[in-house]
Amino acid sequence: MAVDYPDLVVVGAGLFGLTVAQQAAELAGARVEVIDVRDHIGGNAYSYVDEETGAEIHKYGAHLFHTSSPRVWEYVNRFTGFTDYVHRVWATHDGEVYPLPTNLGTINQFFRAHMTPAEARALIAEQAGELAGQDPKNLNDKGISLIGRPLYEAFIKEYTAKQWQTDPAELPASIINRLPVRFNYDNRYFQDTWEGLPVDGYTAWMERMVADERIHVSLGVDFFDASQPYNKDALRAAGVPVVYTGPVDRYFDYALGDLKWRTVDFREVRYDEGDHFGCPVMNFSDADVPYTRAIEFKNFNPERRESQNPDRTVVWEEYSRFAERGDEPYYPVNTDADKELYA
Template identity: 45%
Template structure:
C-alpha cells in the first residue's frame, strides 16, 4: 500500500530518506521553513564575484563509506578537494593538524619522525594516567606548550567554557602526525560538488513522487494526516521545549569581500583566546578549479545559541545529556514520528554519516512496512 510520508526539513536527511521512499513508490512531501533546500550545507553564487559561497559555513565532503560516496556522485559531479587548514598562534602561521612541520616550526627543530615522537612523548604529562577532561587529555597527549598554543584558546572560544570542563573525548578525535601530511582529513574519498551542495540536494529531490514546500515551517499539530513523519528539526522543538531547551553553540558570520586573494587558503584558524573569531574562511578556495578575481570571506565568532538563532554545535555535557534522555523518552512514546539527523538526534554529524544514517533509516522504514512492524522513534540512538 502506498504511504504518504512527511519529511520535516529539506536537508540531507529529509532529501535522502524522501528519495529512497519515493523510489519505492511512496508519496513524499518535504517541507522546510527556509526558502531553500540543503539545510546548513546550502551554497549559492555571490552575484558580484561569482564565488560559490557556503552560506552557513564550509562543508567539505569526506568519507570512507564507498556506498555513500557513490550515492552523492549519482547526483553531482564531485571535484577533488583536500582541506589544508592553517592556524595563527601568537602571530605565526602553522599547519593543522599538528604534524611534523608544525612541531619542527614551533620548537625550532629539524626532527625526524622517530625523534619527534620521542620529543613529544617527553613533553607529555605522564602523571595523568586516565584523562578525564579535554585539558587533561591534551596535556597527556601533546604537553603544555602545544596545548596552550593550539588548543586552549580555540577551545575556549568554540565552546564558551574552560577546556577543564569539557570531556576528553572531544580531543581524542584530533590527530597528531609525525610526518608532513597536512591533509586535514584522512578519508579515502574527498571532494566538493562542482555546482555546490544545493544543486546536489535539488537533484536528490527531483523525483515525481516528491513534492517540496519551502518557507513552510511544520509544527507538531501539522503532522496529522501523514502515514509517517521523519523529523530533522530540533528534538526539543518538536515538543515545544516543554522540558527546557537543549544547549547549542551558534555562529555569528561576519561577511566581507576582498579584491584579490586575502589569505591564500580556504580556512585560517585563530588559536589565541584574545582574537574573537575561531577562523576566517575564504570561499573561492573551496573551488580551486574556478578562477575569481574577487573574494568572499566570513569571520566566524561562536557564542551561546539563543531562541531564534541557528543551532550548530550540540554541547552534550552532563546537564544536556540528562535533558536529552528525558526528550528521548518523550519521543519513544510519540507514534508515527522518527527523529533523524543532527538536530533530531542532538549529535554532531558529518555529512557522510548523515547520509549513511538516512539511507539506513529509509531502508528500515521500508522493511518495517513489509513486515507490518512499527517504525521506532530513532533509527540511530541519540544517547
C-alpha cells in the first residue's frame, strides 16, 4: 500500500522545526508532517507544571526568550503573550552572593570599594594588562587578559573547570572571545529590546503554532528507524523534502566521526519552604560545589504566586559533562577539529 506522503517532513518539534512547519503551511499551503522521537513537542524548550509546587519546569534547563528583532517579536506574539520577566543571575563565591554579569556592583563588592565607573575601568585595565604583549597560551591566560586575574579566578576559572571537566590551563584560548564587564550597575543578563517568558508556558505557545489542519505532529517517531513510515531512507527514496533539526553527525550516521558536545545532568531537590534562593538562577563559582548552577523555577513566574504552593519549592542542580552517544547534546564544543569535521 502506497504511503500518502505530505509535501514536507520536519524532523524535530522544537522551536525551529515548528516555525518551519508553520511558515510552510501558511505561506506555501504545504501539508506538513512534524515528527519527533520524544513524547512531547517543544524540543529543549518544553515545559510543564510541577503539581506539588505549581512551578513551571523547563525540562531541559532554563530557557529565556529575548530578541532585538522586530520581525521575530511580532511573529512570536502571534502565538503567545509574554510576561515582563527580566533575567538576572547571581553567583555564590567564597560565601558571598554577587550579581552577574560582572558589573560595577560586582567590582565594588568584590574589592570592598566604592569606585566610579572610570576608576573601575582603570583598575580592570591594569589587572588585565598582567599578560600584555603575550599571546594567550590557554583559557587561563585569555581570561586574565580580558578581565584581570582577581575577577577571573573568583568567577570564571573554577566554574569553567566544572563546565568542561578540565583545568582551564589545559583548554584552548579560543573557547572564549570576550568576558562582559559593565562599568555601571546594570545587572540585566540580556541587553535585547524585548525579553520575557510566555504567559502560559512554552508548551502552550508551541501547540498554538501547529494548530493548523495542514500540520500533523507525530511523537515517538524515530527518523532513523527503518520500521517507521517517516524514516530517513523511505523519505529519501520517495523524494519527500525533509528539514532535519537534530545533531548533524547523527544524520550522517557518524560516517566521519563524532562531533563533540557537552550535556547537562540535573539533580532535583525539594525544600520545605516557599522560596530557597530568592532568585531563579544561582551560579556556584567555586570548586567545592560540584554543580555549576541551580535553578529555582518558581522564581521565573512571580506573577503566578497565588497558584503556587507557598510551603514547597523545587530546585534543579546542573552538572555539566561531555556528552556520549545517547545523551542529550546540549552545546557544541566547537573546537578547530570539530569545525573541520563539520565543514
